[in-house]
Amino acid sequence: MFTDPITGVDLNMDRSTYRPTAAQREWLRRRNPDCGCPTCSIRIDASDLDHITDWQFDGLTNENNLVPLSRGHHTLKHRTKITVTRTAQGRTVWRTPTGFERESDPPPF
Template sequence: LATYLGANEDPAELAGHGCIPASLAREIAGGPDTVLRRIITDPLSGQVLDLGRDRYRPTAGVGEFVRVRDRECRRPGCHRPAQACDLDHVVPWQFGGHTNADELIDLCRRDHRLKDEPGWVYSLAPDGTLTVTTPTGQSYDSSPPPLHEPRVATEPPPF
């Protein structure tokens, strides 16, 4: 961003080509057919956290994260494997949903279609717990299963 705005002369990386000079990067970014997309990254690791609203389909990495986290369809009571499920936005895309792990869940095709019927409300908590509220107002929670049994914390050895 700083290079694009002219605040520095740092080189930019052009996918598939490597580093290019700042002046060329600004020329490409300002071109008439250029589409700019906001990508949020973790400042420490550099890992992509969010692709914003410009992309409906998740990246392979985000899709893999959600499938590993969920492991199966998230509708309470359904155990279809995540690999056979659709990745679905908890907040529908057309109503402002974002394409990131905080707003995506695995739903089998049947439950994906059911979610889109009137009266169903889905909300996803930061810890991955999904709350499904039915048209009759009953709520059910679904938490992602742990990958291993909880471990007992041990005290560090005395020095």
């Protein structure tokens, strides 16, 4: 179980929940204040929370599988063959079909 370090609210959701909870949104706002695409500085308040592994393909609604993406990067992820993954250190990696990779900075904590 993963809980918010301040409020103690459970941040992991089962497969029956698609939309992130208010507690998850707040935790992600603290952990990732900007878009998860490297070089993008659009704030999370103007971004969508997206499942890294699509929910329709068994992606979970939890802090490890959610990433804030600006509307443009959200659209780019879903309309192209770019893949997004997360490293064990919490960085997001964007990979093009040609093999080019770009990795984000790690979260501050």
